[in-house]
Amino acid sequence: MARDLTIQQVAEATGLSVHAVRYYEKVGLLALIQRSANGHRRYSPEDVVWLEFLMRLRATGMSIQQVHAFAKLVREQPTNVKERRLLLEAHRDRVKQNLEKLAHNLQVIELKIEHYQHLEATGKSDLHCIFWQNYLEQMSDHKLH
Amino acid sequence: MARDLTIQQVAEATGLSVHAVRYYEKVGLLALIQRSANGHRRYSPEDVVWLEFLMRLRATGMSIQQVHAFAKLVREQPTNVKERRLLLEAHRDRVKQNLEKLAHNLQVIELKIEHYQHLEATGKSDLHCIFWQNYLEQMSDHKLH
DNA sequence: TATTGACTTAGAGTGAACTCTAAGTTGTAG
DNA sequence: CTACAACTTAGAGTTCACTCTAAGTCAATA
Known part of the structure; x- marks a missing residue:
């Protein structure tokens, strides 16, 4: 297996600091990161893809708060795709x-x-x-x- | 005459707050703003043009520090156009x-x-x-x- | 004359987004 | 067995760019 990454590897892969990755989790941008036996975080490829998408939102000027709102929608409303789309469309318009x-x-x-x-x-x-x-x-x- | 503006008028013209305009002066982005008899600031059209250009630098991601470096060059090296150009070219490349x-x-x-x-x-x-x-x-x- | 409103100053406070510290645990290498 | 590196946590500290406050001056109006 070994396809799951440590926090350090995630930091290297994304260019974020280890601190920032934990911080993103703490403020609710990431959720439910798996833990290894000793309690260390193990990031799945999906986690990394998600994180990279969040970074694009951040890089285009979305605030942590807004990213959090989006992340919350994705987590808590898996069937409500429309709201997520509207949120992203609003953001896209601002970016343009x-x-x-x-x-x-x-x-x-x-x-x-x-x-x-x-x-x-x-x-x-x-x-x-x-x-x-x-x-x-x-x-x-x-x-x- | 009446072509000189009060700080409030400058704020309205630029979209900055009155506080921010004073702050920009304090940190050295603006210099030598004229004063009226009672000590109030009077901004010339040139001051406003300059301020608007600074705002473009800010809006394109230049830090206050870097804008300050540019402003200092303009003030203190009126004959040294090259350095200013190089600074702006470096910024332009980052913006691109x-x-x-x-x-x-x-x-x-x-x-x-x-x-x-x-x-x-x-x-x-x-x-x-x-x-x-x-x-x-x-x-x-x-x-x- | 009293109040209002726009200005002045120095300096304190704020919010965002990290960034770092301290103290502790765990697993491996010498 | 010990040292070291990588991780954990809660929470404190930092930087940036404002933003606001307090206390005061001044000119015009009621």
């Missing part, structure tokens, strides 16, 4: 919005970099934002909604 | 990487939603991840690097 904002902010940052390149090319130290302001106006005029 | 990770995580979340839709359509409560695992394998096989 966030992605758009990020992409826009990235654009502005790239514009600022171009501005610096322009300054370097022309040897000027700083025009106190005249060039930059023009750029910004362009941005807000037709590149943003 | 993060965007890719986010987009991928979003994909997986959407897959999970599809999985739930599938369960709902077929009336099954949960196959304990057989369908889902297949999906995941597909993902890791050819949709991810």
Whole structure:
């Protein structure tokens, strides 16, 4: 068998700290982790898959509380798939919005970099934002909604 | 004149709290805000533009510390444009990487939603991840690097 | 004149998400 | 037999980024 992992192996596999893995269990993101004879946690592959999914929720900005709400649904309402779907759909929509904002902010940052390149090319130290302001106006005029 | 704003107006314009605007000044993200006769802060349009740019850095995941380093460069090395550019380029690269990770995580979340839709359509409560695992394998096989 | 409201300061408090510590148990290697 | 490494627990501590409080100043209004 030996397909079950120790907490350390899980930590290595996921990139979390051992502490964080225990913490996630304590706050209810993971449940019912099996124990070996001596009381040590043994993680099944399913546990790891679940943990990795939770990490994606976290990485996309879902709070521990919200992840907990989702985990609770999965544990306590095995027949209620709809609620879980709605929760994830709401999250997906937030993530998409966030992605758009990020992409826009990235654009502005790239514009600022171009501005610096322009300054370097022309040897000027700083025009106190005249060039930059023009750029910004362009941005807000037709590149943003 | 009246083109200079009170701290409250700045807060409204940027969506920050009045407290946060003062906090940003205290930790060195803003400097030299003018004062009116009675000692109240008066923000110039340039101050607001600068603040808005800082907010984009924050929104893309730059820490207060790093923003401070950037702000310090701008204040103390007006002739050294290159360092500022390098700092922003490094940040841009991190943001791009993060965007890719986010987009991928979003994909997986959407897959999970599809999985739930599938369960709902077929009336099954949960196959304990057989369908889902297949999906995941597909993902890791050819949709991810 | 009294109150209201917007501002000022220094510094204390908060919430999120870990992160670490201390004290103890267990299993193996020398 | 002893040392060591890996685990266990409860709970304390840390970091970040605000967020709020208390006490005070000042200008305008009732």
